Amino acid sequence: MNLIDVTKQFPSDEECLKYIEQMRWPDGKVRCPVCGNDRISRITRKSTTKNVRKSLYQCLEPTCKQQFSATSGTIFNDSHLPLHKWFMALAIVVDAKKGISANQLKEHLGIGSYRTAWYMAHRIRKAMEDNSASPMTGVVELDETYIGGKAKRRGAKYRSQKPRNEKFDMVLGMRERKGRVRFVHIADGKKDTIRRVIDEHIDPEVTTLVTDSAAVYDFAMHPDLQKKRQAVNHTIQWIVPGTDFHTNTVESSFSLLKRGLIGSFHRVSIKHLRRYLSEFEFRFNVRKDEDRFTTTLRRMAGIAPMPYVELIAVPKTEA
Numbered sequence: 001m002n003l004i005d006v007t008k009q010f011p012s013d014e015e016c017l018k019y020i021e022q023m024r025w026p027d028g029k030v031r032c033p034v035c036g037n038d039r040i041s042r043i044t045r046k047s048t049t050k051n052v053r054k055s056l057y058q059c060l061e062p063t064c065k066q067q068f069s070a071t072s073g074t075i076f077n078d079s080h081l082p083l084h085k086w087f088m089a090l091a092i093v094v095d096a097k098k099g100i101s102a103n104q105l106k107e108h109l110g111i112g113s114y115r116t117a118w119y120m121a122h123r124i125r126k127a128m129e130d131n132s133a134s135p136m137t138g139v140v141e142l143d144e145t146y147i148g149g150k151a152k153r154r155g156a157k158y159r160s161q162k163p164r165n166e167k168f169d170m171v172l173g174m175r176e177r178k179g180r181v182r183f184v185h186i187a188d189g190k191k192d193t194i195r196r197v198i199d200e201h202i203d204p205e206v207t208t209l210v211t212d213s214a215a216v217y218d219f220a221m222h223p224d225l226q227k228k229r230q231a232v233n234h235t236i237q238w239i240v241p242g243t244d245f246h247t248n249t250v251e252s253s254f255s256l257l258k259r260g261l262i263g264s265f266h267r268v269s270i271k272h273l274r275r276y277l278s279e280f281e282f283r284f285n286v287r288k289d290e291d292r293f294t295t296t297l298r299r300m301a302g303i304a305p306m307p308y309v310e311l312i313a314v315p316k317t318e319a
């Protein structure tokens with residue numbers, strides 16, 4: 001579903017809410033999100049403002065008596081934005097190859113404040129986080145890049161060179177040949193840090209691990225994995241001679257990410273970088289899913305709320 005389909009199919013909050021209801025209670029049996037009881041009654045109310053959820057339920061369990069709707073206890077919780085704006089925002093974000101800034105969302109959807117649009121975008125990103133994805137397998141390319149700071153010189157040789165005298169952050173990127181991509185924000189480029197990421201994200205059974213010839217990789221992996229490593233010496237070549245091993249595809253993922261971060265997200269705070277990485281990763285990994293809108297919406301309806309205070313207090317790096 002693209003933005004046009006979404007606008008047609010979900011012209012108002014009523015259709016949106018029905019869709020989420022079907023997702024949450026596919027058997028049609030509405031359950032209380034607090035106690036799990038299915039003895040509930042429907043509350044019909046005439047809402048005076050257009051943004052109030054019209055379909056409310058009351059739990060009939062005497063010790064509970066919770067009032068709830070299909071969006072209670074999900075990422076949509078506490079949002080005053082109409083659901084159809086959430087749906088449109090999602091349709092835009094999931095197809096925006098290079099991402100979209102909160103400011104653009106605010107303009108496109110007529111959202112009152114930058115902060116509201118920013119908070120919404122981060123909640124969509126939150127749903128895109130995948131903490132249970134299996135390790136990378138097959139032929140995997142691994143490379144590092146720097147976010148922030150300015151490289152002194154441009155060009156292939158300097159692409160992954162550390163920016164000088166400026167603050168920057170490191171991201172390790174992994175990409176399976178014809179498969180998924182993964183980005184991990186790391187605190188430093190030390191071998192122990194890289195080793196932790198490799199151990200967690202790369203299947204020891206990979207057929208080949210392609211990296212550049214940075215010396216750190218000589219020490220940052222198990223000797224068994226080292227045997228399957230192919231190193232490209234980027235100062236003199238693009239490909240391991242006599243093979244088709246290279247790190248070009250992970251590098252193109254990096255450049256898409258960077259163009260996105262520079263172009264759309266003028267002020268990416270480093271403490272939120274992890275969530276932006278999840279967004280780029282997710283969008284790439286679902287690119288062939290025809291129904292990625294619904295796939296993502298289902299995740300949004302399946303995760304707990306993210307209060308604003310929690311959002312602005314996220315930790316700095318993963319590894």
Ligand SMILES: [Zn+2]
Pocket residue numbers: 032033034035036037059060061064065066
């Ligand atoms: Zn209840």
